Amino acid sequence: MGEAGQRGGRGAFGRRLGGAAGLAALVGLAWVARDVPAALGGRLTGARAERAARSPQFRDGAFRNRGGSRSMAGAPDRNLLRELVFGKQKRRPTTAVPLLRPAAAPATERELNIVWYGHASALIEIEGRRVLIDPVWSERCSPSAAVGPRRLHAPPVGLDELPAVDAVLISHDHYDHLDMATVRELVARQSAPFLVPLGVGAHLQRWGVPEHRIVELDWSQSHRVGGLTVTATAAQHFSGRGLRRDGTLWSSWVVAGAHRRVFYTGDSGYFDGYAEIGDAHGPFDVTLMQIGAYDRAWPSIHMFPEEAVAAHVDLRGGLLVPVHWATFNLALHDWSEPVDRVWAEAKARDVRLAVPRPGERVVVDDPPPVDGWWQSIA
Template sequence: MRAPKEQTGRVTGRRIAGSVAGVAALAGLAGLAWAARGVPAALGGRLAGARAERAARSPQFHDGTFHNRASTRTAPVPDSNLFREMIFGKQQRRPTGAVPLVRPTPAPDVDRARELNLVWYGHASTLIEIEGRRVLLDPVWSDRCSPSDAVGPRRLHEPPVRLDELPQLDAILISHDHYDHLDMATVRELTARQSAPFLVPLGVGAHLDRWGVPAHRVIELDWSQTHRVADLEITCTAAQHFSGRGLRRNGTLWSSWVVAGRQRKVYYTGDSGYFDGYAEIGAAHGPFDATLVQIGAYDRAWPGIHMFPEEAVAAHLDLRGGLFVPVHWATFNLALHDWSEPVDRLWAEAKARDVRLAVPRPGERVVVDDPPPVDGWWQAVA
């Protein structure tokens, strides 16, 4: 007995629908697999063996993880307004036009003993040209700051130079292991193209090991420890932040850095909330010719781990800084504020507190002894 045509049609329809759903599911799985390619390696390594034993001896390490000096909330404070802003907020979180880039020219020919220039490449990635030496901070050249090259925060502008256009480096400094400061692809390319050592906070070397950086090129330091590179003394100093590249937090240390030559000296905050450690660092290592200070990705929901611009100025003064050069803005969209709000607030506060300020375009060299005037270049694309 044959099934009625209507019933046959329903069966056929269900089969087609099932096939379509199956294809969609397979496509979804394929998409997830594509997005997840390379993710396990990007997550990095874990503390083990001698590295774990050394971490356990650190004053910053107890109960199996690293800690700030003061109790600090590192997860966002639950706030209904925060979620409302995420969904319905009208913030201008991307520039309206192209962020202007500058192709760096050769460093000016000056007395090597007095040389001090800064080239900001975007976000926190900065080249310090100091007394003939070259130190690169937190290099991130990838399109996204994420374990995946398919999802995650994407750059608002291209890097102003390629990695193969960088000068020969003397040291590469990493402040902590978050993806916007430590990038696997960039590390691997720098390992192949450069011979400079990587100076990192305790535990971060586990990531570099997994990515193929030779052990002799990895220098791990605790807060207040110094390592000499050529004519420079590079000191790992405190910060108030956290770490983690996966589900586990604070398995590696975070830091700020002091880069000191015979006559010139620079301080880099890394990522940090405002804390009394800045006054201590200023007393122990200052004054500084220049400070590179994080100004973006702040929010009232996480006040202890990223400084507001006004706090950044206070930190600069605590540090006894000379020229203030802002970093950690304009490149990745990592918070809810307007993309240009950090530098607008910074400029106003610097004027109010009589702080010397330079705000370079990505790739623009700042000669610390003769910085360019602040011209509000970002406002044209805000």
């Protein structure tokens, strides 16, 4: 093919970018487009679909919340798109979010530490074992590397710098909690099993996770790993990648050792299930509570900060560590509003609180005092 034919084959877009740069951009876009269908995940078939259909949470072809709560509480009472574009909220920090790099921690029989990496990603260090929850290391929480909510701060450490973990927990299949690129790299770098709610294993299988490393649990089911008992517990949320909703289950998690206990909400609205979990599995030394991405248009599926404190009390929690804020811009509230509100409510209800910087290790028995570090950059 002659030069003119090559120019014609690239088209106007390629000519605007010019030569090799244009071709490189087209190749990059092709790779992005190729990965989008894979990032949408897998479909439930065979024994996996049959097991999902037998779940008490599965009715009329989909998973359901107890009490039938919906992801949207009726029609929104204002124009969300207009507020998204023209709203006056300060939805990102004014300067860089401070990041820390946790040093290696000694493994002891009664050790309990939390390392928060940003958003909902955290490492639980419990009785000499390590459990990684909802790891998302990609630049965007989206099926596309080109569009979608972008990180407001870098991960404080690389995936190649993580210590060996004993389990990876996934709360549900939304992109800010389950990331294809992160999963694929963890498969290559770690040997731990992935503990997930029913149906989520279909996504992992499509992304190359060996079947023997996939453990799917319904609510109230447990799995033993490395001396820990990990239990999937109820949550009030929804699921979906792409157009299909609620084809996989969502959950909160209990991680229990011989002496220490941790609770993680995943994403959830406030509901009476927290008190039930506290009665069945508490008290908890520490709770990791979702506090961000709330709005009055979807009160049933994300908690407001005050509700997160109430849930912590229901759970009979000791130390509260807020998660699900600071990293991705997923709602219309100010960037720092969730943590300001949770701090005020914790003080009002005499709840112990730790607010780490991303990458900071919280020693649960000796947590750092809350110092308002976010206020100077908000």
